[in-house]
Amino acid sequence: MLTNTRNLRIEWGDCDPAGIVFFPRYFAMFDTSTTYLMERAIGMSKFDYLKAYNFLGHPIVETHARFRVPTRFGDEVAIETAVAACGRSSIKIEHRLTKAGVLAVEGFETRVFVARDPADPERLKSQPIPPEVLARLVA
Amino acid sequence: MLTNTRNLRIEWGDCDPAGIVFFPRYFAMFDTSTTYLMERAIGMSKFDYLKAYNFLGHPIVETHARFRVPTRFGDEVAIETAVAACGRSSIKIEHRLTKAGVLAVEGFETRVFVARDPADPERLKSQPIPPEVLARLVA
Amino acid sequence: MLTNTRNLRIEWGDCDPAGIVFFPRYFAMFDTSTTYLMERAIGMSKFDYLKAYNFLGHPIVETHARFRVPTRFGDEVAIETAVAACGRSSIKIEHRLTKAGVLAVEGFETRVFVARDPADPERLKSQPIPPEVLARLVA
Amino acid sequence: MLTNTRNLRIEWGDCDPAGIVFFPRYFAMFDTSTTYLMERAIGMSKFDYLKAYNFLGHPIVETHARFRVPTRFGDEVAIETAVAACGRSSIKIEHRLTKAGVLAVEGFETRVFVARDPADPERLKSQPIPPEVLARLVA
Numbered sequence: 001m002l003t004n005t006r007n008l009r010i011e012w013g014d015c016d017p018a019g020i021v022f023f024p025r026y027f028a029m030f031d032t033s034t035t036y037l038m039e040r041a042i043g044m045s046k047f048d049y050l051k052a053y054n055f056l057g058h059p060i061v062e063t064h065a066r067f068r069v070p071t072r073f074g075d076e077v078a079i080e081t082a083v084a085a086c087g088r089s090s091i092k093i094e095h096r097l098t099k100a101g102v103l104a105v106e107g108f109e110t111r112v113f114v115a116r117d118p119a120d121p122e123r124l125k126s127q128p129i130p131p132e133v134l135a136r137l138v139a
Numbered sequence: 140m141l142t143n144t145r146n147l148r149i150e151w152g153d154c155d156p157a158g159i160v161f162f163p164r165y166f167a168m169f170d171t172s173t174t175y176l177m178e179r180a181i182g183m184s185k186f187d188y189l190k191a192y193n194f195l196g197h198p199i200v201e202t203h204a205r206f207r208v209p210t211r212f213g214d215e216v217a218i219e220t221a222v223a224a225c226g227r228s229s230i231k232i233e234h235r236l237t238k239a240g241v242l243a244v245e246g247f248e249t250r251v252f253v254a255r256d257p258a259d260p261e262r263l264k265s266q267p268i269p270p271e272v273l274a275r276l277v278a
Numbered sequence: 279m280l281t282n283t284r285n286l287r288i289e290w291g292d293c294d295p296a297g298i299v300f301f302p303r304y305f306a307m308f309d310t311s312t313t314y315l316m317e318r319a320i321g322m323s324k325f326d327y328l329k330a331y332n333f334l335g336h337p338i339v340e341t342h343a344r345f346r347v348p349t350r351f352g353d354e355v356a357i358e359t360a361v362a363a364c365g366r367s368s369i370k371i372e373h374r375l376t377k378a379g380v381l382a383v384e385g386f387e388t389r390v391f392v393a394r395d396p397a398d399p400e401r402l403k404s405q406p407i408p409p410e411v412l413a414r415l416v417a
Numbered sequence: 418m419l420t421n422t423r424n425l426r427i428e429w430g431d432c433d434p435a436g437i438v439f440f441p442r443y444f445a446m447f448d449t450s451t452t453y454l455m456e457r458a459i460g461m462s463k464f465d466y467l468k469a470y471n472f473l474g475h476p477i478v479e480t481h482a483r484f485r486v487p488t489r490f491g492d493e494v495a496i497e498t499a500v501a502a503c504g505r506s507s508i509k510i511e512h513r514l515t516k517a518g519v520l521a522v523e524g525f526e527t528r529v530f531v532a533r534d535p536a537d538p539e540r541l542k543s544q545p546i547p548p549e550v551l552a553r554l555v556a
Contacts, residue, residue, distance in 0.1 A: 011445075011452065012294055012463060012474075013294060013448050015294060016293060016294070016295070017290060017294070017296075017297040018196040018198065018253075020198065022167075022290075023170070023198070023199045024163040024166035024291065025163070027162060027163035028163045028428075031161075031429065032429070035428065045491040046429060046490060046491055047489065048491075056157045057155070057156075057157040057429075059157065059206065059209065060206055061206050061207075062203075062205050062206065063162070063202075063203070064202070065202050065203075066200065067198065067201065068200075070263060073463060074462040074463055074464040074465075114157075124159075150306075150310045150313065151324060152309050152310065152441065154433060155430060155433070155434070156433070156434065156436040156490060157434075161430050163430065170289075170290065170291050171289045171290070174289065174290055184352040185351060185352055186351055187352075211325065211434075213323040213326075294474070295474070296473045296476065296531075298476065300448075301448070301476070301477045301480070302441040302442070302445045302448065305444060306439075306441045334435045335435040337435065337437065337440070338484055339483065339484050340482070341440070341480075341482050342479075342481045342482075344478065345476065345479065346478075348476065392435075402435075402437075
């Protein structure tokens with residue numbers, strides 16, 4: 001299964017009055033990591049692959065996270081992201097955020113690829129993952 | 140068990156290029172709903188109850204969410220928040236975000252009350268929930 | 279000129295490790311206040327007026343703000359928003375955020391109404407404000 | 418005067434339903450750039466220099482920005498940050514965000530160094546910039 005790791009720093013504006021990360025910010029970091037993983041699988045930027053495949057996006061349908069060790073501004077962290085499973089139009093992704101090698105946050109997410117429903121542009125409709133993308137995600 | 144409901148509107152800045160909520164924003168909304176629930180239980184603002192009980196906060200240790208129906212800017216939604224269980228220093232809380240009566244997002248969270256560790260101010264230490272607060276949370 | 283006032287509360291997640299608002303959050307609050315003002319002027323939700331007039335949005339081209347008094351989580355504040363001037367395709371808007379009647383933040387912004395350029399959908403093109411909208415903005 | 422440049426990518430979660438950056442996010446980016454500049458001047462992480470000098474932070478008292486060219490998710494941008502002027506307890510900083518060498522956003526900010534007022538811990542009190550820090554900022 002495809003994996004990707006990136007390093008980032010926790011910043012002042014990510015943190016709350018307790019001086020630690022305001023936890024919704026972890027989900028924004030994971031969202032970016034998922035983008036990087038998808039871009040690597042597809043070989044295009046998200047802007048380009050959404051257009052190329054006529055996707056509106058790949059919104060989250062379920063997520064689960066465990067926060068084991070707090071992080072604070074200035075902390076250098078790594079996020080390892082991996083495909084855990086792939087279905088016809090959905091994908092399971094896991095994130096491990098570590099600080100100095102210690103597991104700080106685990107995130108699990110299920111996403112579904114969607115397009116606008118041609119019959120009703122107000123609605124989203126799930127879309128099959130193109131075979132060549134699927135092949136690279138589970139390679 | 141204590142419950143609380145609040146109404147809010149999804150705003151432009153909560154939404155992503157697909158025109159729907161950027162999902163980390165739901166967690167920020169839930170965080171505020173938890174604050175309102177705690178304030179109601181304790182009878183003080185968060186600013187005041189953190190000081191009164193010498194808590195640094197009540198960070199999340201685990202969360203789980205299901206996103207069933209997308210919401211977009213301009214949507215009026217309601218968030219019902221309820222205590223699901225209380226332990227010695229931890230609390231389980233559930234959120235149900237509805238749009239026009241339809242369940243759009245479910246969130247489950249476990250939080251732990253913490254203070255700075257007097258032996259090491261860089262560390263957080265779990266704290267027992269004061270008995271009078273516990274009594275009101277599970278009333 | 280049209281004005282609008284709304285009340286809101288500063289929340290934990292709006293604040294930084296100094297315990298006061300992380301200033302970019304004020305701009306998100308002002309953005310929502312501008313939306314409310316526009317909706318009031320046009321008599322439609324933003325979702326509806328963007329579609330009705332084929333606007334992509336009304337992005338900011340310039341802003342200026344003065345932060346006079348800090349606010350912190352739990353503070354109840356009011357934001358008064360007013361049209362300061364209107365041009366052919368641009369509008370100047372002013373915000374005054376007060377806490378207990380004291381001016382805490384002043385914001386000034388210039389926005390321009392835009393659509394996608396039909397000749398190049400990657401580009402934005404300024405659009406004249408429709409006369410009936412202009413009439414209500416400066417009424 | 419001290420300067421600093423950093424590269425970053427505009428992400429999906431930074432953008433709004435028009436597909437371009439939600440402008441408050443630029444201020445969060447500038448805030449991080451200011452932190453990097455200060456860390457370089459002082460030779461310590463922000464976490465460390467706030468403690469070393471007993472500062473609570475260096476909040477913004479005034480800002481001004483011009484948005485010339487929109488950016489969207491996937492855009493690689495550079496932010497050049499420079500000290501423009503230094504006073505006894507305040508500093509003026511300028512940011513230039515460029516995309517492919519083209520100036521997209523200019524930001525100007527004035528910050529003041531503060532500590533908690535010992536006479537009233539609810540209040541912030543401006544603090545002189547330590548001489549050795551001042552020397553490096555204007556070097």
